Amino acid sequence: MEQVERSGQAPAMPAVADDILSAEAPRAAAFIVTVYGDVVEPRGGTLWMGTLIEVCSAHGISESLVRTAVSRLVASGRLLGERGGRRSFYRLTSAARREFAAAARILFAPPPPAAGWLLWADAADELPRDPWARIGPGLALAPDRADLDPPDGLLMRVETLKGAAALPEFAARYWELDGIANSYRAVIDRFAPLAEALSGGYGPDGAAALALRLRLVDQYRAVALRDPRLPSAALPADWPGRQCRALFVTLYRTLAPASDIYIGRHFQDADGLLLASTEGTALRLERLEREEYHPTD
Incomplete structure (x- = not known):
């Protein structure tokens, strides 16, 4: 040295x-x-x-x-x-x-970290970039994050009432x-x-x-x-x-x-x-x- x-x-x-x-x-x-x-x-x-x-x-x-x-x-x-x-x-x-x-x-x-979820009930045909995921016709889900810009249309906060153990499988x-x-x-x-x-x-x-x-x-x-x-x-x-x-x-x-x-x-x-x-x-x-x-x- x-x-x-x-x-x-x-x-x-x-x-x-x-x-x-x-x-x-x-x-x-x-x-x-x-x-x-x-x-x-x-x-x-x-x-x-x-x-x-x-x-x-x-x-x-x-x-x-x-x-x-x-x-x-x-x-x-x-x-x-x-x-x-x-x-x-x-x-x-x-x-x-x-x-x-x-x-x-x-x-x-x-x-x-996100504490809950956002449900977009007027999801467009083409979703914004991640983290939005389409879960059904006109429906998209995203984590309720402080840095996420809310889209136009009907937007709701949702929470898990039961069955939380299934969340990882659902998210995957x-x-x-x-x-x-x-x-x-x-x-x-x-x-x-x-x-x-x-x-x-x-x-x-x-x-x-x-x-x-x-x-x-x-x-x-x-x-x-x-x-x-x-x-x-x-x-x-x-x-x-x-x-x-x-x-x-x-x-x-x-x-x-x-x-x-x-x-x-x-x-x-x-x-x-x-x-x-x-x-x-x-x-x-x-x-x-x-x-x-x-x-x-």
Whole structure:
């Protein structure tokens, strides 16, 4: 260890961290959304294309794939390009910032679990996105969540009067809970060894900390945004969402300090380097800290 410190080299990366970063490259468009949501949105929403190419290359995503994915994100109305001399910068559109803010609330400030159910008696032919599930002609059911926008038409709150033991079987018929549970378990299997390494003394440098954090957010985000967050009585007793959430909170907070310092030294927008910390990033960490010590479930 003394030789490593004197030589100025970064400490050796443990196998568990190397396994995460050397795994199959994430999908370019989804990963770019992760970069913007985790790093760029709370720091103004704009990033130099060169920075984006560099950060994606560390995850096995080529420059050509980055440029193709960015073009598609522009076409879909999420990004807007602008020139600054010979450099290209891409910023989030207003619509994308609203979308990213909604996703950030699920990741960094999830509301309390649903306590009951909403019954929509005028359900349209095409239902809104999850968590609505059609349970009969013109009828749709959803968890009564604080963050759920109420649809138009006749909407009622309903409660379980008896037979609550049958709720998990009922929920499994209308929501794809097995697939979501398997995705949560995959995140746990991938990242729990990293939590052990970090608690055992592994301290990644800034580049490695950010790379690990981005992989964590990318994989956790993919399943958390699919989770209908049903009332706990409707979930299996071994539901892995709670364990996965606790792992995400612990790892994100542990990796954040070195990651944010690295961002402040290497990420650029049209005005120069991004800030290492902003009011938005500080608020995220504050909320995660409160959740870690006072979990909601």
